[in-house]
Amino acid sequence: MKIDILGAGPAGLFFAALIKRADPNHTVRVFEQNAEGVTFGFGVVLSGRAMSFLAEGDPDIASRIAPSAQNWSDQHIVHRRETIVIDGGMLSGLGRVTLLSILQDFARSAGVELLFSQRINPDAHLDCDLLVAADGANSAFRDAHADAFGTRVTDLQNYYAWYGVEHPYSSHTLTFQPYGDGAFCAHHYRYQPGMSTFVAEADPAAWRAAELYAMDNEERRAFTEKLFADRLGHKPLISNRSFWRRWRLVTNDRWSHGNIVLIGDALRTAHPSIGSGTRLAMEDSIGLWRALREKGSDLAGALTAFEAERKPIRERLNNAAVASINWYEDMAARMKLAPYDFVMDYLLRTGVMTEARLERESPDFMRRYRAWKAS
Numbered sequence: 001m002k003i004d005i006l007g008a009g010p011a012g013l014f015f016a017a018l019i020k021r022a023d024p025n026h027t028v029r030v031f032e033q034n035a036e037g038v039t040f041g042f043g044v045v046l047s048g049r050a051m052s053f054l055a056e057g058d059p060d061i062a063s064r065i066a067p068s069a070q071n072w073s074d075q076h077i078v079h080r081r082e083t084i085v086i087d088g089g090m091l092s093g094l095g096r097v098t099l100l101s102i103l104q105d106f107a108r109s110a111g112v113e114l115l116f117s118q119r120i121n122p123d124a125h126l127d128c129d130l131l132v133a134a135d136g137a138n139s140a141f142r143d144a145h146a147d148a149f150g151t152r153v154t155d156l157q158n159y160y161a162w163y164g165v166e167h168p169y170s171s172h173t174l175t176f177q178p179y180g181d182g183a184f185c186a187h188h189y190r191y192q193p194g195m196s197t198f199v200a201e202a203d204p205a206a207w208r209a210a211e212l213y214a215m216d217n218e219e220r221r222a223f224t225e226k227l228f229a230d231r232l233g234h235k236p237l238i239s240n241r242s243f244w245r246r247w248r249l250v251t252n253d254r255w256s257h258g259n260i261v262l263i264g265d266a267l268r269t270a271h272p273s274i275g276s277g278t279r280l281a282m283e284d285s286i287g288l289w290r291a292l293r294e295k296g297s298d299l300a301g302a303l304t305a306f307e308a309e310r311k312p313i314r315e316r317l318n319n320a321a322v323a324s325i326n327w328y329e330d331m332a333a334r335m336k337l338a339p340y341d342f343v344m345d346y347l348l349r350t351g352v353m354t355e356a357r358l359e360r361e362s363p364d365f366m367r368r369y370r371a372w373k374a375s
Helices: 010-022 048-057 059-068 096-110 140-144 204-209 217-227 277-295 299-329 339-347 355-361 363-374
Strands: 002-006 027-031 043-047 070-079 082-095 113-115 130-133 151-165 172-179 182-192 195-202 245-252 260-262
Touching: 002 010, 010 027, 010 048, 010 096, 010 277, 043 048, 043 096, 043 182, 043 195, 043 277, 048 059, 048 082, 048 277, 059 082, 059 096, 070 182, 070 339, 082 096, 082 182, 082 195, 082 339, 082 363, 096 113, 130 140, 151 204, 151 217, 151 299, 182 204, 195 204, 245 299, 277 299, 339 363, 355 363
Parallel strands: 002 027, 002 130, 027 113, 070 172, 130 260
Antiparallel strands: 043 082, 070 082, 151 195, 151 245, 172 182, 182 195
């Protein structure tokens, strides 16, 4: 087959490598509008479970990623200046540029053609058997066929910006900060020995109280830097297209249209509060590759099988994401809780985690939680 892929993000690159390695006779091209080495953001997080899923797709990619990752086995939540430690979850932080570079090398070694600085007009005719739209939440090809895909885009209430900081955090940390009648939250974790991601979030009440609506992005960066100065180790926040915006929740009723199929954020955005965006994008790649491998030349059957296999998984995580979104949009009210009750409320917010599961996976936290409740 002739396969064209739009977007050289994790989903597009991983699928390209998998399908080309499976059958070198395929002609596989990846088109990316940005120049090589240019990306937004800083680090991404992969769970131990995510690394296992990637190894199922191809053991080689997991072995390539592991040496570059920063690893930790707990999470810290800071509320009322008290840090609560939740044990039991293996996580890895990795620079987004590093991950993309690994995936680019992986794809090139398989024989994939990577074409950078190539903005493809959605009205253009690409001579291919399969067109994979992996061009992110703002996918032009999806939007050009929005009615056919049944695309829905919802702007959420909270605002956020993705920064970096030269301060190495020991673990994935959430810091909650009241402000006026609202609240800010910072999600921060290291992805290189001396470098961390710092995602700042504000609910509408905090956005108004801080008058962030009246500032430009540099003034917003300076305000955030001052607000979280202690957590930043008094280091400056670093911008990389770090614009404050509302998160866009994208869903599609149908995953394919003709010979076009959606994967990754073009298909469905995963809210960052459940930390699965990169993993889900790359799992979509595995699912599409497997469907094509099993159905052979039956392209329509492969696209139907891909959706049938992956949609229930995506639906479950989408439901968890909606519950998490509702929690964050109500975080100011929940911050009235004492630190341990607040953390427990946070951990149970999606319905995926239960107290029984916490007993198994986070025994140290549960021991401290029970001791606090008893006192």
